[in-house]
Amino acid sequence: MTTPFYVAPEQMMKDRADYARKGIARGRSLVAMSYADGVFICAENPSQTLHKVSEIYDRIAFAGVGKYNEFDQLRIAGVRHADLKGFTYSREDVEARSLANNYAQMLGQTFTHEMKPMEVEILVAEITDTPGEEQLFHILYDGTVMDETNFVVLGGDSESITTTVAEGWSAGMSARDALELSRSALAGPDRELTDHALEVAMLDRNVGRRAFRRIADTDIASL
């Protein structure tokens, strides 16, 4: 019988984290921020059909960056969790905090116990009827949860993007301003991003029970 090589736990975790980070950095980034009517989410995504941002429940949205099949699996698990909870209890009882904790559990579990960590970073956003009460839960590949205020950047090159967004963000900004800020932050100094390269969606507290609204590429100009 061969004895497996001893690998220090620190080294093992570091290797896994490096692996996950590398995978996430290969994809494009995503920006979410509070705006006048709720939460504005903008991703760099040339695909019209494979979405990074989607609806979870009445007032809750989901966004993911990294490996598509992995965050899409998380998205569907989130929809099921929310719909089951809403059916068993009531629609009011479905909230982002509990969902974010569940995601953290699942990602943390995978990170420590599985061969391969999930190469994803996800966002769970929730709005209420009151402006300024938006919640942005940023969850990392290892299950770390961060409760962000005002705005959040997901993805590999997040530092430079965060700097740009932090400079341009203001409370109660319009959807148009949020879009242009996201566009310039995601593009960086050397690139231009057209409407077709963006995926735009929002949680809008003025559109009724289901607050999630996806803006088609062709409608971005008319925001």
Next chain:
Amino acid sequence: MTLPQYGPGADPGPDFTAFLRRNGIEPMPVASPNAPHSPTTITHGTTCVAVRYTDGVVMAGDRRATSGNLISHRSIEKVFPADRHSAVAIAGAAGPAVEMVRLYQLQLEHYEKVEGAPLSLEGKANQLSQMLRGNLQAAMQGLAVVPIFAGYDVARETGRLFEFDITGGRYEEADYAATGSGSLHAETVVKVGYRRNMSADDAINLLAQSLFQAADADSATGGADNLRGIYPIIVTISAEGYERVADDVVGERFAAIAEAFSANHREVEA
């Protein structure tokens, strides 16, 4: 409640009912084969009608629920949005019917969220059909639910109507549909007054007229309750989506119909 996860073989897909069963929840009550036929005192809902108009469909339902000869509720709702572009109206045993609608709404929303696109109108009608088939045993014991389904078909750009029976039989109607104890009266009024490509206004008037006559002839159907300010529900579904006609507008229509009706009678007696 933890995050549900499934292996490739066990995944329930976008089907919410299958997902509930996987979690040990039986969504609709299962009738026992030995249970006796239910007594008539179970709460029943009554008349609903729908008609096509130029931009889609209009649907209406009264607000009364009866248990035998007793009026048990005066303000129950029998017309519900199924999703953005469709509505379902119910007649029959109120308990299972309301639960069926709740499950149906969730089923459509769940599919839309998981798949990222809504079901086709035909697909939605088939889903309702399957739920009714699942309720057949209970229906045979007196807990029948008989809905009508109406919606705007976004792909074909037209309003469409479906009637059902307790076995899950699905029948698409070209012009109008009705269900419930007062449906005979209501449908006759609609049949006589129906024209192709009516305006929304004319269609709303026609349905108000039909419910007025049904309430006049059928004791289980409620009309406009002016004492309490409770009026039948009328909704329109068009390319813009589901929209409920405001109560005061419905109230005015019913007042006008009642006024014309009684003026006519006073004239006859004079």
